[in-house]
Amino acid sequence: MSADTTTEAPEFPLSRGCPFAPPETATAFRDAGAPRRVTIWNGSRPWLITRHDQIQQVLGPGGRFGADVTHPGFPNTSSAQPHVEGGIFFRKDGDEHLPIRRILNPDFTAKASETLRPRIAELTEQLLDELPAKGQPLDLIEEFALALPTVVICEVLGVPLDQRHAVHEASKKVVQLSLPPEEKLAAFQELAENIHRTMAAKRDQPDDGLLSRLVNTWVDEKCVLTFEDAVNLGVLVIGAGHETTANMIGLGILAFLREPEQRDTLLSDPQKYAPTAVEEMMRYWSMVQTEPRRLCLQDTEIGGVLIKAGEGVICNLPAANRDPAVFADPERLDITRTERRHIGFGFGVHQCLGQNLSRVEMQEAWPRLFRRFPTLRLAVAESELHFHDDALTYGLEELPVTW
Numbered sequence: 001m002s003a004d005t006t007t008e009a010p011e012f013p014l015s016r017g018c019p020f021a022p023p024e025t026a027t028a029f030r031d032a033g034a035p036r037r038v039t040i041w042n043g044s045r046p047w048l049i050t051r052h053d054q055i056q057q058v059l060g061p062g063g064r065f066g067a068d069v070t071h072p073g074f075p076n077t078s079s080a081q082p083h084v085e086g087g088i089f090f091r092k093d094g095d096e097h098l099p100i101r102r103i104l105n106p107d108f109t110a111k112a113s114e115t116l117r118p119r120i121a122e123l124t125e126q127l128l129d130e131l132p133a134k135g136q137p138l139d140l141i142e143e144f145a146l147a148l149p150t151v152v153i154c155e156v157l158g159v160p161l162d163q164r165h166a167v168h169e170a171s172k173k174v175v176q177l178s179l180p181p182e183e184k185l186a187a188f189q190e191l192a193e194n195i196h197r198t199m200a201a202k203r204d205q206p207d208d209g210l211l212s213r214l215v216n217t218w219v220d221e222k223c224v225l226t227f228e229d230a231v232n233l234g235v236l237v238i239g240a241g242h243e244t245t246a247n248m249i250g251l252g253i254l255a256f257l258r259e260p261e262q263r264d265t266l267l268s269d270p271q272k273y274a275p276t277a278v279e280e281m282m283r284y285w286s287m288v289q290t291e292p293r294r295l296c297l298q299d300t301e302i303g304g305v306l307i308k309a310g311e312g313v314i315c316n317l318p319a320a321n322r323d324p325a326v327f328a329d330p331e332r333l334d335i336t337r338t339e340r341r342h343i344g345f346g347f348g349v350h351q352c353l354g355q356n357l358s359r360v361e362m363q364e365a366w367p368r369l370f371r372r373f374p375t376l377r378l379a380v381a382e383s384e385l386h387f388h389d390d391a392l393t394y395g396l397e398e399l400p401v402t403w
Protein backbone atom coordinates (compact mmCIF):
# COMPACT_ATOMS: atom_id res chain seq x y z
CA MET A 1 0.00 0.00 0.00
CA SER A 2 1.54 3.35 -0.99
CA ALA A 3 0.70 6.91 -0.05
CA ASP A 4 0.99 8.22 -3.59
CA THR A 5 1.18 6.21 -6.81
CA THR A 6 2.40 9.04 -9.03
CA THR A 7 3.85 12.50 -8.87
CA GLU A 8 1.93 13.49 -11.97
CA ALA A 9 -1.20 15.45 -11.03
CA PRO A 10 -3.13 16.96 -13.97
CA GLU A 11 -5.01 20.19 -13.48
CA PHE A 12 -8.58 19.92 -12.27
CA PRO A 13 -11.34 20.65 -13.46
CA LEU A 14 -10.79 18.32 -16.40
CA SER A 15 -12.20 19.05 -19.85
CA ARG A 16 -14.32 16.70 -21.91
CA GLY A 17 -12.56 16.09 -25.24
CA CYS A 18 -15.76 14.62 -26.65
CA PRO A 19 -18.87 16.46 -25.44
CA PHE A 20 -20.75 13.17 -25.12
CA ALA A 21 -18.18 11.35 -22.99
CA PRO A 22 -16.51 11.85 -19.60
CA PRO A 23 -13.07 13.56 -19.57
CA GLU A 24 -10.53 11.09 -21.00
CA THR A 25 -8.17 11.66 -18.07
CA ALA A 26 -10.88 10.55 -15.65
CA THR A 27 -11.73 7.39 -17.59
CA ALA A 28 -8.02 6.56 -17.96
CA PHE A 29 -7.59 6.91 -14.18
CA ARG A 30 -10.68 4.74 -13.64
CA ASP A 31 -9.42 2.03 -15.96
CA ALA A 32 -6.03 2.05 -14.21
CA GLY A 33 -7.94 1.38 -10.99
CA ALA A 34 -6.43 3.44 -8.14
CA PRO A 35 -7.23 6.99 -6.99
CA ARG A 36 -4.88 9.56 -8.53
CA ARG A 37 -3.91 13.08 -7.57
CA VAL A 38 -5.05 16.19 -9.44
CA THR A 39 -3.94 19.79 -8.99
CA ILE A 40 -6.57 22.40 -8.14
CA TRP A 41 -6.59 26.22 -8.36
CA ASN A 42 -4.63 26.77 -5.12
CA GLY A 43 -1.87 24.29 -5.99
CA SER A 44 -3.09 21.61 -3.59
CA ARG A 45 -3.37 18.03 -4.85
CA PRO A 46 -6.50 16.22 -3.77
CA TRP A 47 -7.27 12.67 -4.88
CA LEU A 48 -9.60 12.06 -7.81
CA ILE A 49 -11.84 9.03 -7.28
CA THR A 50 -13.26 7.67 -10.52
CA ARG A 51 -14.47 4.10 -9.92
CA HIS A 52 -18.09 3.48 -8.98
CA ASP A 53 -17.27 1.22 -5.98
CA GLN A 54 -14.58 3.58 -4.66
CA ILE A 55 -16.91 6.59 -4.81
CA GLN A 56 -19.49 4.62 -2.84
CA GLN A 57 -16.76 3.86 -0.31
CA VAL A 58 -16.01 7.60 0.06
CA LEU A 59 -19.61 8.81 0.18
CA GLY A 60 -21.14 5.86 2.03
CA PRO A 61 -21.47 5.29 5.78
CA GLY A 62 -18.47 5.22 8.08
CA GLY A 63 -17.77 8.90 8.70
CA ARG A 64 -14.25 8.71 7.28
CA PHE A 65 -14.83 11.54 4.80
CA GLY A 66 -16.39 14.88 5.73
CA ALA A 67 -18.22 17.53 3.74
CA ASP A 68 -17.30 20.57 5.84
CA VAL A 69 -15.83 23.16 3.46
CA THR A 70 -14.43 25.24 6.31
CA HIS A 71 -12.02 22.48 7.44
CA PRO A 72 -8.37 23.20 6.54
CA GLY A 73 -7.39 21.01 3.59
CA PHE A 74 -10.90 20.73 2.13
CA PRO A 75 -10.55 20.78 -1.69
CA ASN A 76 -12.54 23.96 -2.23
CA THR A 77 -13.51 25.21 -5.69
CA SER A 78 -12.20 28.73 -4.92
CA SER A 79 -11.21 30.94 -2.01
CA ALA A 80 -14.84 32.17 -1.92
CA GLN A 81 -16.36 28.75 -1.24
CA PRO A 82 -15.94 28.57 2.56
CA HIS A 83 -17.48 32.05 2.86
CA VAL A 84 -20.32 31.38 0.40
CA GLU A 85 -21.22 27.89 1.60
CA GLY A 86 -19.58 27.51 5.00
CA GLY A 87 -22.77 28.10 6.95
CA ILE A 88 -25.04 25.80 4.96
CA PHE A 89 -26.03 22.33 6.13
CA PHE A 90 -25.09 20.53 2.91
CA ARG A 91 -21.45 21.43 3.51
CA LYS A 92 -21.63 20.13 7.08
CA ASP A 93 -21.53 16.71 8.72
CA GLY A 94 -23.47 14.80 11.36
CA ASP A 95 -25.53 16.90 13.76
CA GLU A 96 -25.00 20.03 11.71
CA HIS A 97 -26.36 18.29 8.61
CA LEU A 98 -29.00 15.67 9.42
CA PRO A 99 -31.49 17.67 11.54
CA ILE A 100 -31.69 20.34 8.83
CA ARG A 101 -32.00 17.78 6.07
CA ARG A 102 -34.95 16.31 8.02
CA ILE A 103 -36.71 19.67 7.98
CA LEU A 104 -36.51 19.79 4.19
CA ASN A 105 -37.07 16.11 3.35
CA PRO A 106 -40.92 16.07 3.59
CA ASP A 107 -41.24 18.61 0.75
CA PHE A 108 -39.10 16.50 -1.57
CA THR A 109 -40.15 12.88 -0.99
CA ALA A 110 -41.20 10.79 -3.99
CA LYS A 111 -44.81 11.18 -2.83
CA ALA A 112 -44.60 14.97 -2.44
CA SER A 113 -43.04 15.29 -5.91
CA GLU A 114 -45.69 12.99 -7.38
CA THR A 115 -48.36 15.33 -5.98
CA LEU A 116 -46.82 18.11 -8.06
CA ARG A 117 -46.95 16.07 -11.28
CA PRO A 118 -50.30 17.45 -12.59
CA ARG A 119 -49.11 21.03 -12.04
CA ILE A 120 -45.73 20.26 -13.67
CA ALA A 121 -47.55 18.72 -16.65
CA GLU A 122 -49.77 21.82 -16.90
CA LEU A 123 -46.79 24.20 -16.76
CA THR A 124 -45.00 22.11 -19.40
CA GLU A 125 -48.00 22.30 -21.74
CA GLN A 126 -48.28 26.07 -21.16
CA LEU A 127 -44.63 26.60 -22.10
CA LEU A 128 -45.05 24.42 -25.20
CA ASP A 129 -48.18 26.42 -26.20
CA GLU A 130 -46.08 29.59 -26.16
CA LEU A 131 -43.18 28.30 -28.27
CA PRO A 132 -44.63 28.69 -31.83
CA ALA A 133 -45.28 32.42 -31.33
CA LYS A 134 -41.64 32.98 -30.37
CA GLY A 135 -40.47 32.22 -33.90
CA GLN A 136 -37.74 29.96 -35.27
CA PRO A 137 -34.97 29.15 -34.71
CA LEU A 138 -35.65 29.07 -31.02
CA ASP A 139 -33.34 28.52 -28.05
CA LEU A 140 -34.89 25.65 -26.13
CA ILE A 141 -32.60 26.18 -23.14
CA GLU A 142 -33.92 29.65 -22.33
CA GLU A 143 -37.51 29.11 -23.43
CA PHE A 144 -38.14 25.61 -22.16
CA ALA A 145 -35.36 23.69 -20.37
CA LEU A 146 -34.64 26.56 -17.99
CA ALA A 147 -38.12 28.04 -17.87
CA LEU A 148 -39.79 24.89 -16.52
CA PRO A 149 -37.61 24.16 -13.44
CA THR A 150 -37.35 27.87 -12.65
CA VAL A 151 -41.14 28.24 -12.42
CA VAL A 152 -41.48 24.93 -10.57
CA ILE A 153 -38.89 25.72 -7.88
CA CYS A 154 -40.27 29.28 -7.51
CA GLU A 155 -43.72 27.77 -6.90
CA VAL A 156 -42.40 25.16 -4.44
CA LEU A 157 -40.68 27.90 -2.45
CA GLY A 158 -43.27 30.63 -2.92
CA VAL A 159 -40.91 33.07 -4.72
CA PRO A 160 -42.92 35.65 -6.68
CA LEU A 161 -42.65 35.09 -10.43
CA ASP A 162 -41.45 38.63 -11.14
CA GLN A 163 -38.28 37.73 -9.19
CA ARG A 164 -37.63 34.71 -11.39
CA HIS A 165 -35.16 36.28 -13.77
CA ALA A 166 -33.09 38.05 -11.10
CA VAL A 167 -32.94 34.87 -9.03
CA HIS A 168 -31.79 32.80 -11.98
CA GLU A 169 -29.07 35.24 -13.10
CA ALA A 170 -27.58 35.43 -9.62
CA SER A 171 -27.61 31.69 -8.95
CA LYS A 172 -26.03 30.96 -12.33
CA LYS A 173 -23.02 33.03 -11.26
CA VAL A 174 -22.72 31.27 -7.92
CA VAL A 175 -22.01 27.93 -9.62
CA GLN A 176 -19.72 29.24 -12.38
CA LEU A 177 -16.16 28.13 -11.62
CA SER A 178 -14.29 30.62 -13.79
CA LEU A 179 -15.87 33.70 -12.21
CA PRO A 180 -13.62 35.82 -9.94
CA PRO A 181 -14.38 35.16 -6.24
CA GLU A 182 -15.58 38.76 -5.62
CA GLU A 183 -18.19 38.41 -8.37
CA LYS A 184 -19.36 35.07 -7.00
CA LEU A 185 -19.68 36.52 -3.54
CA ALA A 186 -21.61 39.52 -4.89
CA ALA A 187 -24.00 37.23 -6.77
CA PHE A 188 -24.51 35.12 -3.67
CA GLN A 189 -25.26 38.22 -1.61
CA GLU A 190 -27.76 39.45 -4.21
CA LEU A 191 -29.56 36.10 -4.14
CA ALA A 192 -29.52 36.03 -0.34
CA GLU A 193 -30.94 39.58 -0.15
CA ASN A 194 -33.71 38.65 -2.53
CA ILE A 195 -34.70 35.56 -0.50
CA HIS A 196 -34.33 37.61 2.69
CA ARG A 197 -36.89 40.18 1.47
CA THR A 198 -39.27 37.50 0.20
CA MET A 199 -39.07 35.52 3.42
CA ALA A 200 -39.61 38.56 5.62
CA ALA A 201 -42.78 39.33 3.62
CA LYS A 202 -44.09 35.80 4.36
CA ARG A 203 -44.43 36.70 8.05
CA ASP A 204 -47.29 39.05 7.18
CA GLN A 205 -48.57 37.04 4.27
CA PRO A 206 -48.01 33.34 4.95
CA ASP A 207 -48.70 30.80 2.21
CA ASP A 208 -48.14 27.09 1.51
CA GLY A 209 -44.65 27.58 0.05
CA LEU A 210 -41.50 26.25 1.70
CA LEU A 211 -40.09 29.74 2.43
CA SER A 212 -43.21 30.65 4.38
CA ARG A 213 -43.08 27.45 6.45
CA LEU A 214 -39.37 27.85 7.09
CA VAL A 215 -39.84 31.28 8.60
CA ASN A 216 -43.23 30.88 10.28
CA THR A 217 -42.80 27.33 11.62
CA TRP A 218 -39.09 26.66 11.97
CA VAL A 219 -37.86 30.16 12.86
CA ASP A 220 -40.77 31.85 14.68
CA GLU A 221 -42.77 28.96 16.16
CA LYS A 222 -40.25 26.18 16.89
CA CYS A 223 -37.15 28.39 17.15
CA VAL A 224 -35.02 25.63 15.55
CA LEU A 225 -33.54 27.87 12.86
CA THR A 226 -32.39 31.48 12.92
CA PHE A 227 -33.81 33.75 10.25
CA GLU A 228 -30.39 33.73 8.55
CA ASP A 229 -30.32 29.91 8.54
CA ALA A 230 -33.70 29.90 6.85
CA VAL A 231 -32.55 32.39 4.22
CA ASN A 232 -29.49 30.23 3.50
CA LEU A 233 -31.71 27.17 3.03
CA GLY A 234 -33.92 29.09 0.62
CA VAL A 235 -30.85 30.22 -1.35
CA LEU A 236 -29.49 26.68 -1.50
CA VAL A 237 -32.74 25.12 -2.67
CA ILE A 238 -33.32 27.77 -5.32
CA GLY A 239 -29.74 27.54 -6.55
CA ALA A 240 -29.61 23.75 -6.59
CA GLY A 241 -33.17 23.43 -7.78
CA HIS A 242 -33.28 24.91 -11.24
CA GLU A 243 -29.91 25.16 -12.97
CA THR A 244 -29.28 21.44 -12.47
CA THR A 245 -32.58 20.20 -13.80
CA ALA A 246 -32.48 22.77 -16.61
CA ASN A 247 -29.13 21.45 -17.81
CA MET A 248 -30.41 17.90 -17.71
CA ILE A 249 -33.60 18.72 -19.62
CA GLY A 250 -31.49 20.43 -22.31
CA LEU A 251 -28.90 17.65 -22.55
CA GLY A 252 -31.67 15.05 -22.70
CA ILE A 253 -33.36 16.84 -25.59
CA LEU A 254 -30.06 16.90 -27.46
CA ALA A 255 -29.52 13.19 -26.88
CA PHE A 256 -33.01 12.38 -28.21
CA LEU A 257 -32.35 14.55 -31.29
CA ARG A 258 -29.07 12.74 -31.97
CA GLU A 259 -30.56 9.30 -31.45
CA PRO A 260 -34.11 9.42 -32.84
CA GLU A 261 -34.69 5.70 -32.23
CA GLN A 262 -34.42 6.46 -28.49
CA ARG A 263 -37.01 9.23 -28.91
CA ASP A 264 -39.30 6.80 -30.77
CA THR A 265 -38.97 4.27 -27.96
CA LEU A 266 -39.86 6.99 -25.44
CA LEU A 267 -42.93 8.05 -27.40
CA SER A 268 -44.04 4.46 -27.96
CA ASP A 269 -44.90 4.20 -24.25
CA PRO A 270 -44.02 7.28 -22.15
CA GLN A 271 -45.53 5.73 -18.99
CA LYS A 272 -43.04 2.92 -19.24
CA TYR A 273 -40.01 4.62 -20.77
CA ALA A 274 -39.98 8.15 -19.32
CA PRO A 275 -38.81 6.86 -15.90
CA THR A 276 -36.07 4.64 -17.39
CA ALA A 277 -35.07 7.43 -19.80
CA VAL A 278 -34.49 9.76 -16.84
CA GLU A 279 -32.21 7.28 -15.08
CA GLU A 280 -30.31 6.57 -18.29
CA MET A 281 -29.86 10.25 -19.15
CA MET A 282 -28.63 10.90 -15.61
CA ARG A 283 -26.09 8.13 -16.05
CA TYR A 284 -25.10 9.04 -19.59
CA TRP A 285 -24.57 12.77 -19.01
CA SER A 286 -23.52 12.77 -15.32
CA MET A 287 -23.67 16.48 -15.46
CA VAL A 288 -22.44 17.17 -11.91
CA GLN A 289 -18.80 17.11 -12.92
CA THR A 290 -16.69 18.69 -10.17
CA GLU A 291 -18.48 17.29 -7.09
CA PRO A 292 -18.92 15.62 -4.62
CA ARG A 293 -15.83 16.76 -2.70
CA ARG A 294 -14.82 15.56 0.72
CA LEU A 295 -11.99 15.80 3.26
CA CYS A 296 -10.50 12.57 4.58
CA LEU A 297 -10.99 12.49 8.37
CA GLN A 298 -9.28 9.15 9.15
CA ASP A 299 -6.56 7.35 7.19
CA THR A 300 -8.39 5.09 4.72
CA GLU A 301 -7.28 2.71 2.03
CA ILE A 302 -9.11 3.15 -1.27
CA GLY A 303 -8.19 1.00 -4.25
CA GLY A 304 -4.77 0.13 -2.76
CA VAL A 305 -3.86 3.74 -2.00
CA LEU A 306 -3.61 5.17 1.51
CA ILE A 307 -5.58 8.39 1.70
CA LYS A 308 -4.48 10.25 4.80
CA ALA A 309 -6.54 12.26 7.24
CA GLY A 310 -6.44 15.91 6.12
CA GLU A 311 -6.21 15.10 2.40
CA GLY A 312 -8.90 16.20 -0.04
CA VAL A 313 -10.92 13.91 -2.27
CA ILE A 314 -12.96 14.73 -5.39
CA CYS A 315 -15.38 12.18 -6.81
CA ASN A 316 -15.80 12.05 -10.58
CA LEU A 317 -19.38 11.00 -11.32
CA PRO A 318 -19.05 10.99 -15.14
CA ALA A 319 -16.32 8.33 -15.09
CA ALA A 320 -18.07 6.27 -12.39
CA ASN A 321 -21.38 6.25 -14.24
CA ARG A 322 -19.65 4.65 -17.22
CA ASP A 323 -17.75 2.15 -15.12
CA PRO A 324 -17.80 -1.13 -17.07
CA ALA A 325 -17.68 -3.00 -13.76
CA VAL A 326 -21.28 -1.86 -13.16
CA PHE A 327 -22.83 -0.98 -16.53
CA ALA A 328 -22.79 -3.25 -19.58
CA ASP A 329 -21.81 -1.40 -22.76
CA PRO A 330 -21.46 1.79 -20.72
CA GLU A 331 -20.81 4.20 -23.62
CA ARG A 332 -24.15 3.36 -25.23
CA LEU A 333 -27.28 5.42 -24.52
CA ASP A 334 -30.14 2.98 -23.98
CA ILE A 335 -33.31 4.27 -22.35
CA THR A 336 -34.59 0.73 -21.85
CA ARG A 337 -31.63 -0.06 -19.59
CA THR A 338 -32.79 -1.47 -16.27
CA GLU A 339 -29.52 -1.18 -14.31
CA ARG A 340 -30.32 1.81 -12.09
CA ARG A 341 -27.23 2.02 -9.91
CA HIS A 342 -26.04 5.33 -11.36
CA ILE A 343 -24.80 7.87 -8.83
CA GLY A 344 -25.72 10.99 -10.82
CA PHE A 345 -27.61 12.30 -7.78
CA GLY A 346 -24.74 11.41 -5.47
CA PHE A 347 -24.67 8.68 -2.83
CA GLY A 348 -24.99 8.43 0.95
CA VAL A 349 -26.30 10.99 3.42
CA HIS A 350 -25.81 13.98 1.12
CA GLN A 351 -27.57 12.33 -1.82
CA CYS A 352 -29.62 14.89 -3.73
CA LEU A 353 -32.57 16.35 -1.83
CA GLY A 354 -34.44 17.34 -4.99
CA GLN A 355 -33.96 14.18 -7.05
CA ASN A 356 -37.62 13.15 -7.02
CA LEU A 357 -38.81 16.57 -8.10
CA SER A 358 -36.21 16.66 -10.82
CA ARG A 359 -37.23 13.22 -12.06
CA VAL A 360 -40.88 14.25 -12.41
CA GLU A 361 -39.87 17.38 -14.37
CA MET A 362 -37.75 15.41 -16.84
CA GLN A 363 -40.39 12.67 -17.15
CA GLU A 364 -43.01 15.26 -18.09
CA ALA A 365 -40.80 17.52 -20.23
CA TRP A 366 -39.32 15.12 -22.80
CA PRO A 367 -42.35 13.14 -24.01
CA ARG A 368 -44.60 16.22 -24.08
CA LEU A 369 -42.04 18.20 -26.10
CA PHE A 370 -41.49 15.48 -28.69
CA ARG A 371 -45.17 14.63 -28.96
CA ARG A 372 -46.01 18.28 -29.62
CA PHE A 373 -43.10 18.90 -32.03
CA PRO A 374 -42.50 15.61 -33.89
CA THR A 375 -40.26 17.29 -36.47
CA LEU A 376 -38.06 19.05 -33.91
CA ARG A 377 -34.44 19.27 -35.08
CA LEU A 378 -31.23 21.21 -34.43
CA ALA A 379 -31.07 24.59 -36.19
CA VAL A 380 -27.24 24.54 -36.24
CA ALA A 381 -24.59 21.91 -36.89
CA GLU A 382 -23.88 19.84 -33.80
CA SER A 383 -20.27 21.09 -33.85
CA GLU A 384 -21.54 24.65 -33.27
CA LEU A 385 -23.16 23.82 -29.95
CA HIS A 386 -21.42 25.26 -26.88
CA PHE A 387 -21.22 23.19 -23.75
CA HIS A 388 -20.18 24.83 -20.51
CA ASP A 389 -17.24 22.88 -19.23
CA ASP A 390 -16.21 25.40 -16.58
CA ALA A 391 -19.14 25.02 -14.20
CA LEU A 392 -20.03 22.66 -11.40
CA THR A 393 -22.72 21.34 -13.71
CA TYR A 394 -22.23 20.42 -17.38
CA GLY A 395 -24.74 21.75 -19.86
CA LEU A 396 -25.52 23.57 -23.09
CA GLU A 397 -25.23 27.34 -23.40
CA GLU A 398 -27.96 27.32 -26.05
CA LEU A 399 -29.95 24.72 -27.94
CA PRO A 400 -31.18 26.36 -31.17
CA VAL A 401 -33.93 24.29 -32.75
CA THR A 402 -36.47 24.46 -35.51
CA TRP A 403 -39.40 22.23 -36.50
Ligand code: HEM
Pocket residue numbers: 067089090091101108236237240241242244245248287288291292293344345346347349350351352353354355357358
Ligand atom coordinates in the same frame (compact mmCIF):
# COMPACT_ATOMS: atom_id res chain seq x y z
C1 HEM B 1 -30.88 16.80 -12.48
C2 HEM B 1 -30.91 17.55 -11.40
C3 HEM B 1 -30.01 17.40 -10.21
C4 HEM B 1 -28.80 16.78 -10.09
C5 HEM B 1 -28.00 16.06 -11.16
C6 HEM B 1 -28.37 16.94 -8.71
C7 HEM B 1 -27.20 16.41 -8.19
C8 HEM B 1 -26.86 16.43 -6.86
C9 HEM B 1 -25.72 15.75 -6.30
C10 HEM B 1 -24.69 14.93 -7.07
C11 HEM B 1 -25.71 15.98 -4.95
C12 HEM B 1 -24.71 15.45 -3.92
C13 HEM B 1 -23.64 16.44 -3.56
C14 HEM B 1 -22.66 15.91 -2.54
O1 HEM B 1 -22.72 14.76 -2.12
O2 HEM B 1 -21.76 16.68 -2.14
C15 HEM B 1 -26.86 16.83 -4.68
C16 HEM B 1 -27.19 17.31 -3.44
C17 HEM B 1 -28.21 18.21 -3.24
N1 HEM B 1 -29.17 18.61 -4.13
FE1 HEM B 1 -29.31 18.06 -6.06
N2 HEM B 1 -29.31 17.66 -8.05
C18 HEM B 1 -30.34 17.95 -8.92
C19 HEM B 1 -31.51 18.62 -8.63
C20 HEM B 1 -31.80 19.20 -7.42
C21 HEM B 1 -33.02 19.90 -7.10
C22 HEM B 1 -34.20 20.09 -8.03
C23 HEM B 1 -32.86 20.36 -5.81
C24 HEM B 1 -33.81 21.19 -4.96
C25 HEM B 1 -35.01 21.05 -4.80
C26 HEM B 1 -31.60 19.90 -5.32
C27 HEM B 1 -31.10 20.15 -4.05
C28 HEM B 1 -30.00 19.52 -3.51
C29 HEM B 1 -29.56 19.71 -2.14
C30 HEM B 1 -30.19 20.64 -1.11
C31 HEM B 1 -28.44 18.89 -1.95
C32 HEM B 1 -27.62 18.71 -0.68
C33 HEM B 1 -28.22 17.58 0.13
C34 HEM B 1 -27.48 17.26 1.40
O3 HEM B 1 -26.32 17.64 1.56
O4 HEM B 1 -28.08 16.61 2.26
N3 HEM B 1 -30.98 19.20 -6.32
N4 HEM B 1 -27.54 17.06 -5.84
